[in-house]
Amino acid sequence: MMINILVVEDDPKLNQIVCKYLTQNGFHAQGCLNANAAYDAMYNQLFELIISDIMMPEIDGFEFARTVRELNRTIPILFMSAKDDLPSKQKGFQLGIDDYMVKPIDLDELILRVRALLRRANIEMDRKIIVGNLVLDADAISAEVDGEEVPLTTREFNLIYKLLSYPKKTFSRAQLMDEFWESDSDASLRAVDVYVTKLRDKLSACDGFKIVTVRGLGYKAVLQ
Known part of the structure; x- marks a missing residue:
């Protein structure tokens, strides 16, 4: 089974870098630059994990996470954000996200966290x-x-x-x-x-x- 990961990040360069690194580590990553594109992607394909920024053009990532939770209560969500303050982290976890990374992110650490989230969700990777x-x-x-x-x-x-x-x-x-x-x-x-x-x-x-x-x-x- 190829693990499908949705990357929602409005910085095109960072989006591409994250998707490429995920792919190089055996995942199938699809990038979206805004929430509306992410909703369309989720309508057309099943994803095992979502990586999302909390700063988006049309809505913030908190609202996006709330909507995702309403659509699917079990899919793991990992926030990556430049916001390092405790209130932002608390708000994210209160909405039901599963992990939080502060930018600039370490890509190797991202892979470790992704695999840990998948294990917790009992999603097995056949690599x-x-x-x-x-x-x-x-x-x-x-x-x-x-x-x-x-x-x-x-x-x-x-x-x-x-x-x-x-x-x-x-x-x-x-x-x-x-x-x-x-x-x-x-x-x-x-x-x-x-x-x-x-x-x-x-x-x-x-x-x-x-x-x-x-x-x-x-x-x-x-x-x-």
């Missing part, structure tokens, strides 16, 4: 993907084919883990570039093609899937 004779372990960032380890770089691992997490879903080169290359990278979209070629070569002995090129768009994993 292994098994397809045919291939086993991908997101915790160890390792790949094995027929029990033998296949050396993959972190970026190679993230790419194949992403594709196999959503079989048959096409990802554009730009999507993959935005997610797995740094924003200031000078690499072109062709870099994605190079990595896919390497993956096809390294995982050529896998019998459960193929990485298919979708002409003019990008790539998808097709199970066999």
Whole structure:
């Protein structure tokens, strides 16, 4: 099961950074810049956890948290805010949030808190993907084919883990570039093609899937 996390943060850069780091640590993160977009996302998809700022353009995060609690009493909510005062924290916890982090946040600490919240909510993370004779372990960032380890770089691992997490879903080169290359990278979209070629070569002995090129768009994993 891929854990879906909704990130509600009106700072586009911070939103992207948090989503990317969550993704790199085995979660599926979707970012929204305001509460209305978050409500739409929640209507169309189930989320296991929400990370929210308390400062939003149209309503504050407290009102957002109150609405989320009315819609779903069990989903964990983590506030991240520049407000470090006790009254803000008290108000958040009185509304039913589950954790509170003060900006600037430490991303590694965020991951620890997310996993702790999921454990408390009894949401289990299956961080292994098994397809045919291939086993991908997101915790160890390792790949094995027929029990033998296949050396993959972190970026190679993230790419194949992403594709196999959503079989048959096409990802554009730009999507993959935005997610797995740094924003200031000078690499072109062709870099994605190079990595896919390497993956096809390294995982050529896998019998459960193929990485298919979708002409003019990008790539998808097709199970066999």
